[in-house]
Amino acid sequence: MLGIIFTNLIEMVETTVSYEMADEILEEANLSSDGIFTSVGHYPLEDVVEIVTLLSQKTNIPPNDLIFEFGKYLFVKLIEGHKHIVRPDADLFDLLAELDSNIHVEVLKLYPNATLPTFTVLERQNEMIDMVYQSPRQLETLASGLIQGGAEYFKIEVDVDMKVIDTSPYKVQLTVKKK
Numbered sequence: 001m002l003g004i005i006f007t008n009l010i011e012m013v014e015t016t017v018s019y020e021m022a023d024e025i026l027e028e029a030n031l032s033s034d035g036i037f038t039s040v041g042h043y044p045l046e047d048v049v050e051i052v053t054l055l056s057q058k059t060n061i062p063p064n065d066l067i068f069e070f071g072k073y074l075f076v077k078l079i080e081g082h083k084h085i086v087r088p089d090a091d092l093f094d095l096l097a098e099l100d101s102n103i104h105v106e107v108l109k110l111y112p113n114a115t116l117p118t119f120t121v122l123e124r125q126n127e128m129i130d131m132v133y134q135s136p137r138q139l140e141t142l143a144s145g146l147i148q149g150g151a152e153y154f155k156i157e158v159d160v161d162m163k164v165i166d167t168s169p170y171k172v173q174l175t176v177k178k179k
């Protein structure tokens with residue numbers, strides 16, 4: 001995973017829990033990089049898992065809840081750091097419909113070593129989108145957090161429904177509806 005994911009994850013711990021907690025986790029975790037991340041570097045997914053597992057043990061919050069909250073936090077960071085990639089008139093549903101054809105394509109130009117999921121649109125209406133998330137990293141909870149973060153960013157409320165539809169390759173149907 002790109003370092004940008006790690007730097008934001010650690011920043012979330014620092015700002016929403018404490019700097020001490022972030023330091024403690026980085027010291028205790030058995031990380032390939034010794035806890036030093038650059039935003040364009042590339043690090044194993046297991047390092048994210050290790051950080052989230054430790055954070056979960058220390059806060060008593062289930063790992064999936066932490067990943068979901070991280071997705072919400074991450075959306076704002078990603079969008080603010082890459083405003084030029086998103087059409088200024090796009091709403092959340094446009095953005096989701098364009099993830100594969102535009103957003104993540106531009107991301108790959110910026111970070112050629114990024115490992116991105118694919119999102120295939122099954123159905124698109126004004127205030128609803130049905131799509132299939134495919135990734136061997138099985139991070140649909142992160143995706144659903146990113147979508148909720150996007151909804152907050154665009155000041156709307158949405159329901160996100162997730163259904164695993166295949167395990168090899170791993171595919172999850174995500175249905176997003178405005179409330």
Ligand code: HEM
Pocket residue numbers: 001002003004005075078079082085095096099103104107111113114115116117135136137138139140142143144146147150
């Ligand atoms: C709601 C909208 C979005 C969703 C649902 C989404 C989904 C995801 C997911 C689930 C991943 C983790 C990798 C995987 O699952 O295989 C990911 C990675 C990433 N996304 Fe998106 N994304 C969204 C918007 C954006 C935006 C707006 C940007 C930046 C302009 C962005 C940039 C990235 C980057 C840099 C990574 C890391 C790739 C890596 O670790 O190598 N995403 N995205």
